[in-house]
Amino acid sequence: MRTTVFTIALVALPGIAFADPLPSWNEGDAKSAIIAFVDGVTDPGADTYVTPEDRIAVFDNDGTLWTEQPAYFQLLYAVDVLREKAAADPSTLTSDILQAANDGDMEGMLANGNEGLIEIINISHAGITPEDFKASAYEWLTTATHPSTGKTYASMIYQPMLELLSYLRDEDFKTYIVSGGGIDFIRAIADDAYGIPPWQVVGSEGDTSYAVSDDGTPTVTKNGGLTFVDDKEGKPVGIMSHIGQRPIFAGGNSDGDFQMIEWTTAGDGPRFGLLIHHTDAEREFAYDREGHIGTLNRGLDEGPDRGWVIVDMAQDWEQVWPDGE
Amino acid sequence: MRTTVFTIALVALPGIAFADPLPSWNEGDAKSAIIAFVDGVTDPGADTYVTPEDRIAVFDNDGTLWTEQPAYFQLLYAVDVLREKAAADPSTLTSDILQAANDGDMEGMLANGNEGLIEIINISHAGITPEDFKASAYEWLTTATHPSTGKTYASMIYQPMLELLSYLRDEDFKTYIVSGGGIDFIRAIADDAYGIPPWQVVGSEGDTSYAVSDDGTPTVTKNGGLTFVDDKEGKPVGIMSHIGQRPIFAGGNSDGDFQMIEWTTAGDGPRFGLLIHHTDAEREFAYDREGHIGTLNRGLDEGPDRGWVIVDMAQDWEQVWPDGE
Numbered sequence: 346m347r348t349t350v351f352t353i354a355l356v357a358l359p360g361i362a363f364a365d366p367l368p369s370w371n372e373g374d375a376k377s378a379i380i381a382f383v384d385g386v387t388d389p390g391a392d393t394y395v396t397p398e399d400r401i402a403v404f405d406n407d408g409t410l411w412t413e414q415p416a417y418f419q420l421l422y423a424v425d426v427l428r429e430k431a432a433a434d435p436s437t438l439t440s441d442i443l444q445a446a447n448d449g450d451m452e453g454m455l456a457n458g459n460e461g462l463i464e465i466i467n468i469s470h471a472g473i474t475p476e477d478f479k480a481s482a483y484e485w486l487t488t489a490t491h492p493s494t495g496k497t498y499a500s501m502i503y504q505p506m507l508e509l510l511s512y513l514r515d516e517d518f519k520t521y522i523v524s525g526g527g528i529d530f531i532r533a534i535a536d537d538a539y540g541i542p543p544w545q546v547v548g549s550e551g552d553t554s555y556a557v558s559d560d561g562t563p564t565v566t567k568n569g570g571l572t573f574v575d576d577k578e579g580k581p582v583g584i585m586s587h588i589g590q591r592p593i594f595a596g597g598n599s600d601g602d603f604q605m606i607e608w609t610t611a612g613d614g615p616r617f618g619l620l621i622h623h624t625d626a627e628r629e630f631a632y633d634r635e636g637h638i639g640t641l642n643r644g645l646d647e648g649p650d651r652g653w654v655i656v657d658m659a660q661d662w663e664q665v666w667p668d669g670e
Numbered sequence: 671m672r673t674t675v676f677t678i679a680l681v682a683l684p685g686i687a688f689a690d691p692l693p694s695w696n697e698g699d700a701k702s703a704i705i706a707f708v709d710g711v712t713d714p715g716a717d718t719y720v721t722p723e724d725r726i727a728v729f730d731n732d733g734t735l736w737t738e739q740p741a742y743f744q745l746l747y748a749v750d751v752l753r754e755k756a757a758a759d760p761s762t763l764t765s766d767i768l769q770a771a772n773d774g775d776m777e778g779m780l781a782n783g784n785e786g787l788i789e790i791i792n793i794s795h796a797g798i799t800p801e802d803f804k805a806s807a808y809e810w811l812t813t814a815t816h817p818s819t820g821k822t823y824a825s826m827i828y829q830p831m832l833e834l835l836s837y838l839r840d841e842d843f844k845t846y847i848v849s850g851g852g853i854d855f856i857r858a859i860a861d862d863a864y865g866i867p868p869w870q871v872v873g874s875e876g877d878t879s880y881a882v883s884d885d886g887t888p889t890v891t892k893n894g895g896l897t898f899v900d901d902k903e904g905k906p907v908g909i910m911s912h913i914g915q916r917p918i919f920a921g922g923n924s925d926g927d928f929q930m931i932e933w934t935t936a937g938d939g940p941r942f943g944l945l946i947h948h949t950d951a952e953r954e955f956a957y958d959r960e961g962h963i964g965t966l967n968r969g970l971d972e973g974p975d976r977g978w979v980i981v982d983m984a985q986d987w988e989q990v991w992p993d994g995e
Contacts, residue, residue, distance in 0.1 A: 579880075582880055607882070607888050
């Protein structure tokens with residue numbers, strides 16, 4: 346009789362008691378650590394319990410929630426728009442930097458450092474409303490294709506991270522993106538791609554202004570430039586500006602995320618720091634200590650001693666992208 | 671028989687069908703307009719229906735959700751902290767402006783314009799973590815008392831606006847504060863006072879930085895100054911930075927809120943603009959076109975033609991503060 350009741354419970358409650366919340370994560374230390382942390386902060390009887398209002402989780406975007414190679418998707422978008430504008434009107438190319446971008450000459454694009462990159466980005470990101478910009482970015486992200494995979498950029502989000510975001514939200518976490526990328530570029534796709542609404546996206550920002558046209562139409566306009574850099578020391582600052590309290594869970598993949606994870610995990614009570622280590626040359630890309638994108642040195646050197654969980658993409662992820670590859 | 675069933679329904683469902691969502695609002699045009707708007711955007715069968723994710727409502731704070739006379743509470747707090755510090759250490763008073771603030775000399779405090787006010791504010795708002803600042807502001811707001819009412823500042827929130835915030839949230843709106851006041855000062859009390867969490871507060875911001883101490887403790891610190899002014903043209907900009915989309919409902923009380931309401935009500939579909947007119951010298955304060963705080967000219971001149979609802983505090987509010995006066 347006891348066995349029968351137990352069997353009925355097993356059949357009746359599969360979604361509650363037995364579903365794997367992270368099916369694309371292989372069994373291992375990373376998956377176990379995530380589940381143990383979530384179990385601990387959501388168990389009202391445990392010392393590690395955290396009330397739902399304090400369950401804030403923050404994630405970097407490039408290299409953490411989607412691919413960032415061979416270059417940040419936002420820069421690839423900016424160059425595509427620049428080329429399109431230059432094809433229609435060659436006088437768009439007012440400088441050597443813009444000419445280099447049009448020619449696909451990476452060395453020339455980088456010749457003037459960040460100032461040159463901002464010049465390139467301003468071609469698509471300035472003199473436009475956030476709404477029109479987001480529509481343009483959304484169109485590009487869902488139709489343009491990645492040079493090596495042939496997939497749309499929007500489909501190169503990581504399936505295991507989608508599951509982690511959903512799992513945390515199911516357990517009453519609020520999930521935020523805290524990215525060095527532009528806030529409006531990410532907002533263009535965040536709701537569709539990750540289920541994250543615009544007000545839960547923190548990112549770098551440019552100058553923005555409000556004006557009323559002669560016919561009385563009020564408009565907010567992106568003027569370009571860079572007024573806030575949401576990277577490195579900027580990430581905790583951006584979090585305090587937009588969220589107003591310290592998260593308990595932070596995930597990233599590069600040393601640009603170091604301070605965000607450092608600050609998150611230094612708080613009282615249970616904390617979780619996660620670093621995605623790009624080890625998977627076969628299915629995605631393998632890179633860490635060198636290169637111009639997603640450099641990860643301090644995180645690899647200090648993360649383990651700080652108790653941060655390093656995800657080995659090749660070993661810990663059963664699947665990379667949602668389409669099964 | 672029919673009558674009996676109807677009577678039972680009346681008794682069984684009083685909270686659903688018959689409760690007044692705005693009991694402290696007197697019957698009149700303002701109350702009717704609010705309820706008609708909310709009914710319209712929440713009725714799935716109506717042309718005016720708005721999906722819950724677009725139900726964003728924004729409210730100014732000083733003079734809209736709580737009292738702002740005889741001066742912004744944040745300035746009164748800054749002067750109180752300055753006096754306390756000067757009493758303990760007179761060398762705090764390094765300038766004529768700070769001396770004037772200590773002496774309660776309003777003319778002297780304003781002698782250097784905004785720069786002088788920032789100097790005064792920096793005494794309490796700089797060199798402190800947001801957490802410690804909020805704890806100090808909370809303590810002051812809940813214990814210090816207003817010069818003319820004798821009430822704590824935290825209790826001078828408007829009962830009719832608390833009901834409006836709750837009513838909107840019950841109807842699946844997200845309610846935000848968008849204030850010219852400092853973001854951390856409002857966050858200190860917003861959850862307790864209004865049920866608004868820190869991530870739904872937009873305000874003016876000062877310089878903030880991240881650093882790690884010699885013993886390895888990471889800290890976010892408020893450095894003072896003013897890096898973003900969330901007033902007038904700044905309000906739509908602050909909204910786009912923090913929320914990322916245009917609200918459908920905006921409430922304010924001064925010309926500092928004009929652009930926020932103008933921009934909100936210029937969007938497509940149903941929109942609501944609300945201005946609180948301080949007409950109640952007996953119960954609160956009466957002021958509009960003149961003075962240094964909460965000046966309201968353009969809103970009174972143009973608001974009605976724009977379809978904005980002007981709330982006459984003396985006439986439309988049955989009660990001002992939660993304690994019944």
